[in-house]
Amino acid sequence: MAADLTEPEQIPLTELDAAFAAIMSEIVDTGVAPHYAELAVTLGITPIRAKALVKRVIDLTPGWLHPGTDYIASFPPFNNQPTQYRVSIDGEQRWFAQCAFEALAIRWLVPGQTVTVDAPCLLGGDPLRIVMRDEEILLMDPPEMAGYTRSVVGGDAATRPFR
Amino acid sequence: MNLFRSEEDARNWEEYDHRMSHLVRPVEWWADTFSAPMFRERGRSDFISWLTGPEASGTFAELRERMSPPRPDVRATTAAASALSKVDLSVVDGASADDRSVERSLMTVWPAAVQVEIARHWRNTARAMIVAIPAEPLPDVDQQLWTETRRSAVRDVQAATGWLARADVRAGDVRLTHRLAQMGWQGEVADQPAWTAMEQSARAILKCQALAELT
Numbered sequence: 001m002a003a004d005l006t007e008p009e010q011i012p013l014t015e016l017d018a019a020f021a022a023i024m025s026e027i028v029d030t031g032v033a034p035h036y037a038e039l040a041v042t043l044g045i046t047p048i049r050a051k052a053l054v055k056r057v058i059d060l061t062p063g064w065l066h067p068g069t070d071y072i073a074s075f076p077p078f079n080n081q082p083t084q085y086r087v088s089i090d091g092e093q094r095w096f097a098q099c100a101f102e103a104l105a106i107r108w109l110v111p112g113q114t115v116t117v118d119a120p121c122l123l124g125g126d127p128l129r130i131v132m133r134d135e136e137i138l139l140m141d142p143p144e145m146a147g148y149t150r151s152v153v154g155g156d157a158a159t160r161p162f163r
Numbered sequence: 164m165n166l167f168r169s170e171e172d173a174r175n176w177e178e179y180d181h182r183m184s185h186l187v188r189p190v191e192w193w194a195d196t197f198s199a200p201m202f203r204e205r206g207r208s209d210f211i212s213w214l215t216g217p218e219a220s221g222t223f224a225e226l227r228e229r230m231s232p233p234r235p236d237v238r239a240t241t242a243a244a245s246a247l248s249k250v251d252l253s254v255v256d257g258a259s260a261d262d263r264s265v266e267r268s269l270m271t272v273w274p275a276a277v278q279v280e281i282a283r284h285w286r287n288t289a290r291a292m293i294v295a296i297p298a299e300p301l302p303d304v305d306q307q308l309w310t311e312t313r314r315s316a317v318r319d320v321q322a323a324t325g326w327l328a329r330a331d332v333r334a335g336d337v338r339l340t341h342r343l344a345q346m347g348w349q350g351e352v353a354d355q356p357a358w359t360a361m362e363q364s365a366r367a368i369l370k371c372q373a374l375a376e377l378t
Binding site: 077 | 164165166167168169170172173175176178179183186187188189190191192193194196197202203205206207208209210211212214215221378
């Protein structure tokens with residue numbers, strides 16, 4: 001029997017490891033994070049247990065659920081809810097990044113594959129493109145592109161939808 | 164966290180907050196930042212165990228430190244690196260080992276806040292560019308070819324120092340060597356005087372970073 005379903009901090013790390021890996025694998029493969037009922041099937045557990053795992057994993061990582069629901073909205077580096085950071089892997093656009101900077105970390109999940117990030121500049125709307133593969137930045141257009149956040153990285157959960 | 168066409172665009176954004184001005188950074192800097200272990204390790208099967216363990220705790224502290232506001236002396240050192248990388252190439256044409264034109268040119272763009280000791284090391288860096296690459300060609304080398312080689316070497320030094328400024332390299336960092344290797348400074352080239360200049364520049368830069376961290 002698994003640990004107490006109602007005590008998130010009592011959930012064994014091995015279960016959380018499995019849940020995190022399954023969600024990440026699904027979103028890397030399809031561009032979409034699974035619902036907890038789908039995760040239950042993947043892990044061979046009950047939906048209510050999968051729901052508890054999703055909530056705990058989200059608590060431990062810089063993602064979030066859509067407010068008032070059990071839907072995964074953000075699972076960094078990806079976003080389940082579309083953002084302006086459209087991500088293509090080996091030429092196929094199927095993914096969205098949580099933010100500009102998490103977009104730069106997607107390459108670590110797809111070794112050897114080419115990751116392209118397309119986004120508009122927030123000031124003037126000009127198209128911006130970054131192409132990466134593993135350790136290399138293959139293209140940055142325009143070259144003088146800059147990143148900025150006014151949010152404190154590592155701040156409390158309320159600041160997670162960084163701006 | 165967002166992308167902008169340029170640093171100027173980021174500062175003109177309606178939601179720009181000057182209290183977080185230290186986080187207007189080139190994309191290369193952000194790419195380095197998001198290369199930290201906590202981002203690279205997400206593909207492992209025991210990620211949550213790793214994330215809640217002591218190793219991840221250390222890397223998260225490093226990440227927060229990297230993104231915290233720099234002290235004024237560190238900021239000045241980074242500004243100095245940018246200044247050096249922008250010195251007009253023409254000032255090294257024909258400059259001899261005791262020529263001060265590079266220094267003088269550098270001083271015109273020097274940030275006012277640079278401390279004396281740090282400034283001294285930066286002047287040494289600038290001089291390394293002209294001292295170790297002789298203005299007069301070796302007897303068996305064509306003058307025009309030598310001049311172009313010299314300019315090319317200085318251009319590479321500037322590219323490297325500009326990158327160092329953007330990447331916020333710290334003392335003991337080995338990425339400079341990798342960067343120079345990417346630029347073709349390897350093999351037989353490593354025996355040339357310009358390579359020595361590059362190494363001297365690198366050492367001076369790292370020394371400056373160390374001084375800035377200590378002061």
